[in-house]
Every structure is written in C-alpha cells, then in structure tokens.
Amino acid sequence: MAIVVQKYGGSSVADVDKIRNVARRIIQTREKDNQVVVVVSAMGDTTDDLIDLAHRITDQPDPRELDVLLSTGEIVSSTLMAMALKQMGHPAVSLSGAQAGIHTDASFSRARILKIEARRIFKELEKGNTVIVAGFQGITDGMDVTTLGRGGSDTTAVALAVSLGAGVCERFTDVDGVYTADPRLVPEARKLPEIGYEEMLELATYGSKVLHHRAVELAGVYNMPILVASSFTDSPGTLIHGGASMEVRNKVRGIAHDLDVAKITVIGVPDKPGVAAGIFEPLAKAGVSVDTIVQNAGTGNLADLTFTVAKGDLKKAMDVIKPIVQSAGAKDTVSDAKLGKVSIVGTGMQNAPGYAARMFSALSKENINIQLITTSEIRITVIIDEARVKDAVRALHRAFELEKA
C-alpha cells in the first residue's frame, strides 16, 4: 500500500460543510488502496483571529506563548476532520505536531524542522487509521510547542511526505494549479500540467503565492513530487517535480507579479567597504525584509544603492536608514511606494539572451518604463509603475505565447 500525504489549506476547511467535503475526498483517496496522512491548516481566518486576541492582551506577545496559542488553530481543525471521517464510518485519528513527532529548533514563530520521529504515525496507519496531523507546528527537545511561520503547514506536509516515504505530496487549496500568469490578470492564462522546483520557487517567491517557497525548497532537496490542485473541483492540478526542468528547458514557463513593492534609493553612497552592511544590518534588526538589491556602478567613488521592501515596511525602513546614510556621507535618500514587480520565469534563460531582449521590447511597445532590472539563473525581473503591472503581465504573456501548450 502506498502512502499519500495530502495537505488542505485554511480555505478548504473554513467551515463545517467544507470539512465534510474534504473528508469525502480523503475517503476517495483511501479507497484507492492508499494509506493517507492528511495535514490541515487552521479554519479560515482562525490564525489571524488568534493573533488579534494576543495583541489585545499586549503589543508584543511573548513568542513562546504566541506559538502555543496559534498551534490551537490547527489542533481544532484536525480534530474536526477526524470526527467527520469517523462519522462517515472511516477510521481516523488526529495528532498534534508533538504527537506526530515533528521536532523543531526553538526559534519560536519561525521554527525549522530538525527531524520527524514517525513511530506514532506508522502505528496509527497500521491500525487502519487515516492520520490527520495539525500543520504549522512542532515541538522542541524541551517539550515546548513551536510554530513554523506562515506557509508552515505546506512545509509540514512536504517534510512528512519525505519522512514517511510517500509517493507524492498532494496540496489542495482554493487554486486549482500553477498558471502561466495570474488568471485574474490574464484571462487566457493556461494551467501548467507540470513545473520544475526551481521555476516554481521563482514563481512562488515572485508573487504567485500558490505554494510557500519553503515547502518547494524542501521538496526540491528531497525530490518529493507535489501535486497542487483544488479541493473544490476534480480538475487535474499541476505536478511540481524534478523531472520537469529537463524536458522543458529554454522556455518561459510563467509570468509572476507582485504589487507590494516599495523602492528606496540611497544616492551618492561612498564606494567603500562596510557601507552596505551598515545599511542592511540595522534594517534586519528592525525586522524589515529587504527583497531586490541593486547597486549601480558608481562614477568616481560614489554609487547609487537601490533596494525594495514591502509597502508596509517603507516608513520603518526610512526611519531606520535616514540617520545612518546621512552620517555615512550619502547625498540623499528617496523612496517610491507605488511600484510593482513583474518576472518571466523559466529554466535555461541565462543561456539564451534573446529572452531579455524580447521582454524589454514587449514592455517598450506598451510604453512601460522599467525602473530596475534584476536577473537570476531562471528569472528576469523588472520593477515598474504599480499602475502598469496588469498591462505588463498581459503583454509578456502574449509576447512569449504562453496561452499555447
């Protein structure tokens, strides 16, 4: 009997009817002679509600206590799912992260999984139970509850699939697969039947938000296939796996975009060692996540340093760096909060410079001004005016003929 790990997101278990719907899908998988381990997220907005509750007690909830509090959300949904399965005559048992043997480090709110001791899960599977694991959580060696941070339930599912030797990790949500671009922006966007880990990573990190990048990274390291599909339909999803990249090299696979981009430019940075560190270390300490960083080759001994942050972090970032760059001798610091990011993603682009040219030409024809350009092995990203992101995504989708299989 093969082991299948399935993960259902918060929108798939948001209410009692949806939990029953998922229970029926689990039973279908079970009846195909599989042993099934299911990872569930908290119901709907539960996690946000619990965070609000903690913040009504204190501005800065203790991280250890907050993790215990948040872990209850997934425990609730896991017990309800097990009840629903049993009510349908199907043996099932819920396990918390601790009971499932998910051991993490002690970094509360962003713990990393160290190992999974799967004895209890195997014991329950042998008894004929479908095992429902509360996602997003683990336990330290000191028996303290931790949470894995946002996207943690996806990571739980992939880690369990690897540890249990599952054939596939199936990840169900309200999105039915990975598209060549966001279908809300590009009506002709096409669902990809398969995609490679690295491509998926670039798409997920750069705004597709179908699957958390930590889960994709982990799956890539262990070569665990992930099927992304909808819990509301039976349409085939997208298989994220290691084989895909080889077969489809030298193709743009999709267009990713992100509307949550603010840009900060420090003008006239003295071109000497330690200046960049002097800017980015205080930002990290202040909890500001910096995304793209670009430093233009300076004329003489001065350079312009540009980086992007989430819009919500812009004010904090400016407050942190203004005094620093002033004392470092920079000329000025300017910011722009109305930006967006558009990327083309596909393996092998680095070896085919034609892709960059086609991208810039397509944007130029739409009269879209490019503010920043960055590239990776499998991605070319431009930062542009927020108001033109939709036009850019559509133009690039057409230019690379992504509507065609």
Added chain:
Amino acid sequence: MAIVVQKYGGSSVADVDKIRNVARRIIQTREKDNQVVVVVSAMGDTTDDLIDLAHRITDQPDPRELDVLLSTGEIVSSTLMAMALKQMGHPAVSLSGAQAGIHTDASFSRARILKIEARRIFKELEKGNTVIVAGFQGITDGMDVTTLGRGGSDTTAVALAVSLGAGVCERFTDVDGVYTADPRLVPEARKLPEIGYEEMLELATYGSKVLHHRAVELAGVYNMPILVASSFTDSPGTLIHGGASMEVRNKVRGIAHDLDVAKITVIGVPDKPGVAAGIFEPLAKAGVSVDTIVQNAGTGNLADLTFTVAKGDLKKAMDVIKPIVQSAGAKDTVSDAKLGKVSIVGTGMQNAPGYAARMFSALSKENINIQLITTSEIRITVIIDEARVKDAVRALHRAFELEKA
C-alpha cells in the same frame, strides 16, 4: 518560599480585561514571597462553543477527538494569561496538561488523574516563573490528550496543590464564598468563614455549585485546604478545610437547593431480587444519571420504587424503563417534572434527631408538602413542589437561625 496554587474559573478569564485583572492578582500573591502555580479554565463559554462546533460536524463526536478539541480552550486562556503577566514585567510560562505532567487514565471526557510528574513545573518555578497550567486536561501513557469532565479544572488545581506540596489551593470565581444558602433566594444568607470537606461536599452536590464535588473529595482525602473567593473583590472567602468539622459539630451549616429535579415512581414493583438492577442498568447504559432512590417498604410482595433524574433526562428515562417495568409486572409508572430538592447540611445531625423534626415542622408551618425524604450522615433532603423551593429555603434558614454567626 511557599507554593500557592490558584485556580481561576471561566468567568474570571472571560475577556481580555478580566485576564489582565487576574494577572494583577497573581502578581500580588507573587510579591508576598510565594511561588505561584495558576490553573485556568477556558474563557467564558469557550467550552460550550467548541462542543457546539463538534456537534455541527456529527451528532456523536468521537470521544478522543472531542477531548483534544476541548483541551484547546484552556490552552488559549493559559497562553493569554502568561502573555499578560510578562507584559506586566513578571516572568511566566504556560504549560498544557501534558507539559505539566498530569497523567490520567484513558477514559475520554471523564478521565481520572493517576499521577502528576511535576518536574517541569518545579524547573519553571526555580527559574522564577509563575506557571500557568491549562486546567481540565491531562495525557495518557500513550500520549493522548484527555479531559477530566466538567469541574475538571477545580480537580486539576487541587491535584497540583497536593503534588507540589502547596500550603493552600485558592479557587477564585464570580462567587465570593460559601453561603448558608443561595443569597439570591435568601437575602440574609451569611458567608461562612470556614466549612468542613464533607459539609462542603453535600452543599456542592446538592446544588450550591460553588466548587465541583470531585475537587472537594480529592482535597478531603489529602487534607488540602481550599480557599473559595471572588476574583472581582478583595473580600475574604470561605476556607474549606479538615479542621472545621470538629469545631462546629452539631450545627446546621447551610441550606442547599436544586431546581432541576424530576421524579419517576414505579408502582407495584414485585419485591424480588434483580428487579432494581433490571431498571437501573438500562438507565445507566442510556446515560441517564439517577440521583435520589427511595423504595418504600412494600405491603405484601409489592413495593413502590421512586427515583429522581435531571429534568432533561426525564423523557429518555421514561422511554427506557416503561417496557422494562411492564414486562417485570409492575402496575404503573408515573412521573413528575416540576419538583425541587432542599437539604439542610451539617456534621453530627445523625446523632441529634431534633434536626429532622425542626426541619419538617418549619416546612409544615409554611404548608409545604414533602414528597420524598432521604438522609445521609450530615444531610437531610426533602423533595418538594418546585414552586415552593424558595419558600422552603427561606423558612429553613430562619428556623435554624443561619443568619447568626
């Protein structure tokens, strides 16, 4: 440094402001050079809300899963309390039942505490932490979460106080002590400064509902003093302890009442072995809790068997026993759902028959008809018309001069 165990009920932690209020009280106790272990219930109606949620999934929630689900209520309140304390600059840590080492049997929804392995609690106390334990829950040897049933948080607190060698278990709720009668019925009811375990047991079982009888029993076995007081005022509460009974023997200590009483009488039961078992075993299997049982000495070989149940169980009880008593040859089965129960409680009454006479005389003067009488070592109980319960409690309070200290 002495260890004090405090327990705060659901109404004392019902919202964020009340949690902060309790946190301040805990700090006051801490600042009197005590080590403090706090047991909390779930916030307000959380437990009932979770039960409703489970019942929206299935009529008969799996007991194991229901226990895990319900246990989250106390975990939530324990984390919020620890957060509130830390925010006030006071070191604190929350522990689940499992983390606190509360080991139970595997009787889900009504587990019994087997032992407490208090290593973790002692470790946290040594670190200077106030320890907030989620009440009402424990863990089996197989690492499954259990709940102790209603009143379980009181039991958790007493069991912890015993295991930790605490000097006292303080139990705070919205009631500020044990009264000679329900103050809503008897305005002149007097708060008792102290009461014995057995008396408290009779008062609690027979309707005073200040403190769960399991907790009182356990405290009595281990001679652990319990202080019952209000979390909203600073007025002195009632100390339940072993010394009280000796000092105050031969006194009526209080009047208890219960309005939730239905009576079933089986008329003309054949007076032979096995008949009573044939009636009460099926009731127990149907989950009907039977309270008072009285069998009148029959004339000839027939007897009348009367017992009381909660009003909500009357229909079920009648459905269960009607076919049974018919086939057993009883003449008829009649029921009355509009009854109440009134008891006088006090040690030493058994040796002083004058108490019964005074009780019946006081009721007679009020023209209150007595339907059933039962007695224990320290209690005399009458079942009367529901509509006369209030009059009966007042009359008895006056007759035994309970308003006088």
